[in-house]
Amino acid sequence: MEQMPESVDRDILEHRIIAALRTIRETLGCTLHQALDVFAQRYEELRRDRPDDFDVSRNEYGRGFYS
Numbered sequence: 424m425e426q427m428p429e430s431v432d433r434d435i436l437e438h439r440i441i442a443a444l445r446t447i448r449e450t451l452g453c454t455l456h457q458a459l460d461v462f463a464q465r466y467e468e469l470r471r472d473r474p475d476d477f478d479v480s481r482n483e484y485g486r487g488f489y490s
Contacts, residue, residue: 427446427447427450427461427465428446428450430442430443430446431443431446431447431450431465432465432469434446435462435465435466435469436469436473436476436477438479438484438485440462440485440488443462444458444459444462447461447462466484
């Protein structure tokens, strides 16, 4: 995966899903669907590598967000 700006990780960790998707799209020049795939992959990597940086459970993350 192409190197993403650090802001993507911060946005994911702070539940700023739309901001993360916007940055991914701008960085990669991809579609929203592709950006969602990249987001999901990075989210899983962060959950695996930095679980203590999340302040909500996997089930609570994204609650109320509809795309």
